[in-house]
Amino acid sequence: MITVQEKKRIQTEFQDKMDYDELLNCMRCGFCLPSCPTYIESGYDEAHSPRGRIALMKAVVDGDIEPDEDVKRSLDMCLGCRACEPVCPSGVNYGHLLEQARDIIYQNHQLTASTKAIRNIAFKGLFPNQSRMRTMTGLLGFYQRSGLQKAARRTGLMKFLPENLRTMEQVLPEVPSLKQLKNRPDHLPSLVPQKKKVAFFSGCLMDSMFMATNDATMKLLQYAGCEIVIPDSQACCGALHGHSGEKQQAKELAKRNIAAFETSGADYIITNAGGCGAFLTDYDHLLKDDPEWAPRAAAFAVKIKDISSVLSELEFDKLPLELPEQIITYQDSCHLKNVQKTFLEPRQLLQSIAGAQYKEMKDADRCCGSAGIYNIVESEMSMQILDYKMEQVQDTMAKTIVTANPGCLLQMKLGIEREGLADNMRVVHIVDLLLEAYEYARQPVGS
Template sequence: MSQTTEKRQQELAIDMKQGMDYDELVNCMRCGFCLPACPTYRETGGNEAASPRGRIALMKAVVDGLMEPDEDFEKQLSQCLGCRACEPACPSGMKYGYLLEDARDIIQKKKKHSMPVRMLRSLVFNELFPKQNRMRTVSSLLWFYQSTGIQKLAQATHLTKIAPGNLSMIERVLPKVPSPSRMKNRPSHVAAEGTAKKKVAFFSGCLMDTMFMETNDATLYLLSKANCDTIIPKKQSCCGALHAHSGEKDGAKDLAKNNILIFEKEKVDYIVSNAGGCGALLVDYGHLLKDDPEWADRAKAFSDKVKDISEILYEVGLPKMELDPQTVTYQDSCHLRNVMGTFSAPRKLMQSIEGVTYKEMQDADRCCGSAGVYNIIEQEMSMQILDVKMEHAKATKARTLVTANPGCLLQMKLGIERAGLQKDVRAVHIVDLLAEALKKAEGKA
């Protein structure tokens, strides 16, 4: 080991000791209830170090000075999906996700990246996701690629296959991006169709309001039909989830403060999210800023108002919905289920659609392997998890595979491609399914 590496590990160990929540580390009873809930533990054939209990033990060993925070230690933390399925399974109420984010943040602050990696991280975390105009610019380039025939030419000539890993397959399942003019002309208010039952503010997100804008439009349509008066604050920013999960916690805090400042100006009943990954961080703003005297109470007040779109629609109610006869199954968004606690509302909404036969998938609550950018940086494990998921999906014989998060949706489409089911199965966001069913019923009225 070089002196530079040794010094870095020593400094990292000191920072871990000072920065980790020791009370939370010792809260783990090592009972093992988390083991069957953990995707990486299962897929590695029961490797203890690849489990929540094992990773907590590794963190504690570093804090206690019993081991060095070496490459193997960092690798185990990076291979964690961060799905937080271990938390509902834990009898002592461990907040494993908080420990993981703290450890990754401490590691990143000491990590010596190469120049290209530093530039890429700076571009993504500082110059792209926090700035919606730049997100629109990048999405506009993708729109140009899709709409001018370049994409078809690249696919026909197999140029896309030069992309590393599974990026060429991901390129095929990306949604059709709306035009630049449509992305710029976004509404700031959508009125209830009838007498307003609730006044809500919609968290439109960054990717959701560009690449997945059609789903956002469907969300606003459903809220109007459910007689919710909806405000869409113009100066809201990225939720910060990608930052928080990638060791960029300071950036996540800055984004959180901006969103709190913007949304607290609106006197609303709820703040509505339609992406499980975004919603999970929004409800965690209270924890993210708990040590900031100026923001702690404001962050908690913000988080207390956050609800997933399915919870709102189920609570308020939708008009009659109808689809052609089909079997539908559902893949939980990990963060929607494990962090926000939302799992029954999406199922009840789907079951209320005339013509739909709902079939529960085996292990629907297990991670699909998307986990933000995990399916790119940890491709082998991600695809291993996805292939198991698709076996369970195929067993339902469902024609429609539904989920509630953009990353999960792309992963399901990727799974359909890998399984060769493109002609038989479609993957949709639950909001798009509900909007489709409502419009079909309206057309028959």
């Protein structure tokens, strides 16, 4: 419950910090409504639409309403997918408003002891510290390989977890050993005549739980003609912090990353996770009020490029790519499409694979319901959104679902498990599929 004193502090900070001109940009036209998953899945509740949330923010600033639990609930229910932004005729930067509002509320609202402890462990203790991320992932790998996982499932211990967490445990990737996690490169040469020098943003989860996908990314870059620099002083991108009301910590992580990459001499900074890439491109906004860091953030942001974009630029789709006959479809990463504006490149790469028939999914760009930790903290709405997504997947008759973000990948694996389709459907990151196609095309005939 938000106390009277907390409401006063929140309202004062809304008036002091919210971008009122941006709030006024919303014309209440409703163009955003058909693009908003929570508006649709809530039964067309205006409080769960972009224009409804903006109206609530403005009403708090104007003093027309108090920042009560209903306001907080509306903002918490938002996926932050930013699908409303490309369709907005006024160009409202909704994502920036949402992050600012959440930050004000969470920094001025006393959380329960358990919630505060969990947030401190995740946002301060775990994600900013790559060595701890690797240790945690190494422990997960031990759990998977030691027989503990099989024992936990066989004895029924998993039944004590909520259903969504039980299923999530089943879809976690097989992770590398702690020794493998610590043996990471900092520089790789091009394997063909060099075309570009790039720096690789390896991320926190991507370079631990999804290390194999990072390795595939670097191989593709080498095959495409890139020399690669991987700064070892880089940190978590800060997206989870920025989206969850921990903006100051996001700024600290941004500064660490800018400093890590600005001496790399790279043409581009490459990402392979849509959510990370989008937040990295927003560093210029995040640090716009800091005279020292604003120009450095702007120089950093313009170099961010998704792996599919650089592969398209370097004409990777002109190389021999082949797979066994199958139907493939693509699930957009919300932030890759809506923030980084990368939409056509992944599709062009997938359509260039011989043997694979590409079928576009209906509403491929509608959020899958993952949204960082949304599928854990807002499980019911997340599963509603996922159920709709899986209906569209099945209509394509695809054997392979391709994604460009780790959260989307796990969410779609969760959907496959929920629908009982694990025996005839898979989900893969686009770089893993492209590497598979590159290497398959080079197999000796008859092998």
